[in-house]
Amino acid sequence: MKKLLFILFLGIFSTTSFAQEEPEDISLTYPEKVTTVESTIQTLYRVISGEKDQERDWKLFKFLFKPDAKLIPTLKDKDDKLTVRYMSPSDYIKSSGDWMVRNGFIEREIHREVHVFGHIAQVFSTYECYESLSDEKPFMRGINSIQLFNDDERWWITNIQWSQESAKYQIPSKYLR
Template sequence: MFKTRLTLLLLLVFTAVPAQKQKNVYQEKVKDLDSIIETLYDVISGEKGIERDWDLFKYLFHPKAKLIPSRQTDDGSMSLKFMSPKDYIKASGNWLVENGFFEKEIHREVDVFGNIAHVFSTYASFQKQNDSTPFIRGINSIQLLNDGERWWIVNIYWMNESEEHPIPQKYLPN
């Protein structure tokens, strides 16, 4: 009985150490606004065939967070799709790996009040890291919360650029 308890205790200790180490590594990724936004772009980006770190992706988000793409429908109206981080992984994860995808931030506007922040982050998307012309651009509207220990992404609401809605100059690099 004693050996069984000791074995279970040791098993718990040795399996908890890697999880704690991973959390400590991830904690660096959410310590400030720059690191969480950079990590957001980095974690979804990668060459064709490269698996993404979905545990890190989920770690960036508040448990009730939403990812909300907007798009213009065929009849000209706007539609929204509300997804949890897990829903996003299910909907887009395989596509990102099968096709290659790099989303790069090209401009950022930040407003902070107390423990909340709003980031307007202009992006350019490429299929390969070395591509020079993006296949799409747009703006991520990212809302974040600092709980006193770390930043959490609460929502990402985005819209791709179109002929009808080009990105305004104030949201582009100088």
């Protein structure tokens, strides 16, 4: 039920884009978080995860993304057809941030495949979601497809597209532990 509510919650909000604000001096605060693909992905999971009533560091979240980056969930529309929704990092925060804090949301990576060529990287990252670290079983699993770009100074997330596991689409064993 909570999974369904979360999916519906994400689908209800408009896709109005907001300009990404670049916080002042943030590059001096967080440089170690984006020096490698590994550190960037670890930071992504850490920054969105937290227990109930735990605030997230949304400045750090935005810092991970290149301007015009997109977060793209795969979901079903009102006619039960698969579709995608395009969000900016600010849209994601607006549509999901309060829900995550109110309910608790821990996203753990359980498997990762990384492909790097030159200044680009593609990461296929399998995840499990919990409301609390004390939960024994995840309420949701899926795969994040994360694209990154390195500008010779740091790694930037350019896009994340994800799909949740369902009865029809089970995560293949090669993408699990």
